[in-house]
Amino acid sequence: MKTVNIALPKGRLGEKVYKILENAGFACPDMKENDRRLIFESAHGEVRYFWVKPSDVAIYVERGAADIGIAGKDILLEYSPDVYELLDLGIGVCRMAVAAKTDFRDNIEKTLRVATKFPNIASAYYEKKGRDIDIIKLNGSIELAPILDLSDVIVDIVETGTTLKENDLAPFETVVPISARLISNKASFKFKNNEITKVIKALEEK
Amino acid sequence: MTNILNGGDSVTQSLGKLYRSLGYSRYKMSKFEEYDTYASNKDFLISDRVITFTDVSGKLLAMKPDVTISIIKNTDDDLGKIHKMYYKENVYRVSPASHGFKEIMQMGLECIGAVDTYSLCEVIILAAKSLNEISSNFCLDISHMGFVSAVLSEAGFNSSEKANVLCAIGEKNLPLLNSICEEKSLSTNIKNAIFALINIYGSIETVTPKLQKLCINEEAKKALEELESLCDAIKCTNLSGKVQIDFSVVNDMNYYNGLVFRGYIEGIPTGVLSGGQYDKLMAKMGKKSKAVGFALYLDLLERLDTGKKEYDADVVIAYNSQTKPSKVFSEAQKQIEAGKTVLCLKNIPEDIRYITKIDFTKGDAENENC
Numbered sequence: 001m002k003t004v005n006i007a008l009p010k011g012r013l014g015e016k017v018y019k020i021l022e023n024a025g026f027a028c029p030d031m032k033e034n035d036r037r038l039i040f041e042s043a044h045g046e047v048r049y050f051w052v053k054p055s056d057v058a059i060y061v062e063r064g065a066a067d068i069g070i071a072g073k074d075i076l077l078e079y080s081p082d083v084y085e086l087l088d089l090g091i092g093v094c095r096m097a098v099a100a101k102t103d104f105r106d107n108i109e110k111t112l113r114v115a116t117k118f119p120n121i122a123s124a125y126y127e128k129k130g131r132d133i134d135i136i137k138l139n140g141s142i143e144l145a146p147i148l149d150l151s152d153v154i155v156d157i158v159e160t161g162t163t164l165k166e167n168d169l170a171p172f173e174t175v176v177p178i179s180a181r182l183i184s185n186k187a188s189f190k191f192k193n194n195e196i197t198k199v200i201k202a203l204e205e206k
Numbered sequence: 207m208t209n210i211l212n213g214g215d216s217v218t219q220s221l222g223k224l225y226r227s228l229g230y231s232r233y234k235m236s237k238f239e240e241y242d243t244y245a246s247n248k249d250f251l252i253s254d255r256v257i258t259f260t261d262v263s264g265k266l267l268a269m270k271p272d273v274t275i276s277i278i279k280n281t282d283d284d285l286g287k288i289h290k291m292y293y294k295e296n297v298y299r300v301s302p303a304s305h306g307f308k309e310i311m312q313m314g315l316e317c318i319g320a321v322d323t324y325s326l327c328e329v330i331i332l333a334a335k336s337l338n339e340i341s342s343n344f345c346l347d348i349s350h351m352g353f354v355s356a357v358l359s360e361a362g363f364n365s366s367e368k369a370n371v372l373c374a375i376g377e378k379n380l381p382l383l384n385s386i387c388e389e390k391s392l393s394t395n396i397k398n399a400i401f402a403l404i405n406i407y408g409s410i411e412t413v414t415p416k417l418q419k420l421c422i423n424e425e426a427k428k429a430l431e432e433l434e435s436l437c438d439a440i441k442c443t444n445l446s447g448k449v450q451i452d453f454s455v456v457n458d459m460n461y462y463n464g465l466v467f468r469g470y471i472e473g474i475p476t477g478v479l480s481g482g483q484y485d486k487l488m489a490k491m492g493k494k495s496k497a498v499g500f501a502l503y504l505d506l507l508e509r510l511d512t513g514k515k516e517y518d519a520d521v522v523i524a525y526n527s528q529t530k531p532s533k534v535f536s537e538a539q540k541q542i543e544a545g546k547t548v549l550c551l552k553n554i555p556e557d558i559r560y561i562t563k564i565d566f567t568k569g570d571a572e573n574e575n576c
Contacts, residue, residue: 064475088381187470190345
């Protein structure tokens with residue numbers, strides 16, 4: 001039997017997925033101890049978990065350091081890694097949206113300034129619409145951009161919309177719905193097919 | 207395995223021998239090619255970025271990003287003949303990881319002209335044998351674009367929908383495929399056939415019986431017959447257990463029309479071999495002939511060697527300006543004959559690692575184990 005390496009995204013989503021796997025018999029009691037270890041192996045060596053930054057999951061899987069991983073659709077769309085996308089887990093549901101100040105009106109005579117963490121998704125979206133834009137790549141606090149007039153709109157993940165509302169912003173258009181996906185390295189899927197299929201079944205039946 | 211680390215020299219040699227044994231002759235080409243050759247077929251290239259420069263005559267040249275297109279261009283278009291060629295060339299491509307150009311050693315073969323089912327069998331078996339030369343832990347996935355295309359055209363997808371469906375099949379992405387099919391309100395029969403393109407995969411024995419049910423039109427039937435005779439031929443080798451049918455191998459429909467395949471080796475995260483029948487590319491380049499071929503990406507093979515290099519050499523021989531060179535060399539020769547690797551140095555750096563040191567600096571040789 002081969003050990004399946006699973007990359008979990010740090011944070012709520014990864015913890016949720018771990019709970020599902022734990023209940024399905026892939027438990028790893030050490031995970032609950034809050035120490036600084038990075039890698040955890042289950043008692044009989046079926047699986048090995050590691051926590052990574054959510055945006056890095058796809059890289060670990062694409063390059064085979066992890067056989068499978070949990071990644072948001074946003075990350076997959078942004079980086080288009082060469083992996084199999086096997087399951088929509090139906091959790092971590094939110095949407096990628098265009099948001100702006102509540103009184104915003106698009107002036108098509110001007111280039112639209114778009115602040116985002118997801119330049120590829122934003123460019124593809126506006127290219128499809130045929131709108132000329134100026135991308136401003138930011139790494140966080142995207143909501144600040146329209147407030148300080150750094151950008152006209154933002155393209156970002158909207159869950160409840162509370163952060164937007166509190167900053168006098170509102171979502172205008174949905175770019176694409178987002179949820180958590182199970183991805184697999186293509187070569188691992190061949191060589192560890194039985195082991196990976198077991199984990200997939202567990203997640204499907206949750 | 208160590209041979210793989212050393213630029214894969216022994217692998218390329220045995221692959222060359224394998225190809226020559228079935229009558230494939232070596233094709234050699236220059237590093238440069240006219241840029242125009244690639245400009246009209248950019249989608250066929252793995253990355254569309256090409257290193258270009260202007261020749262003294264003012265012509266725009268490119269450092270070759272691909273070998274197949276050049277071979278097609280330079281092979282005469284005779285339907286009565288068949289040309290069997292293999293190549294081992296460096297190509298220049300953008301590596302997605304480093305975002306810079308990289309020189310990649312690529313080996314492959316092309317079979318151009320009157321390609322028939324036998325030629326396809328020969329190529330797919332050579333692909334399996336090539337992988338086996340590198341490692342016996344391999345997997346060769348085969349698919350048929352003719353079959354995939356027959357299923358998709360039965361469903362009446364337009365070209366942009368087709369591209370989305372192909373993308374979903376390539377990712378084994380059932381949720382995406384489901385949402386595309388729901389928009390289209392397809393009959394259950396066709397829907398099942400499309401879903402089967404993701405759901406059905408596995409060894410030849412388990413998959414072939416299931417495919418019969420999916421013959422939804424003549425085109426699909428013809429493609430499946432071809433796939434079956436290929437599988438039959440593979441069964442003649444002892445490698446058939448490592449060949450799988452998997453429709454997630456999707457290559458660009460604008461270029462590939464029939465058999466397509468991809469090879470994986472355990473320990474390498476991405477495919478190392480890729481190929482197929484590309485009659486449509488031939489037609490685009492104004493040729494009537496058919497063609498099939500594959501390429502192996504040898505740069506990936508160094509990942510296979512996980513062994514650490516513990517010593518720089520087995521024996522280090524130290525000498526100084528008083529030592530006679532003949533004395534040093536004859537000692538080195540003696541060690542080499544005993545199967546050791548030898549490094550002769552005047553000054554031995556501190557970070558060098560060796561098993562034995564032979565010291566000539568104090569007159570006669572002194573052995574010292576490290």
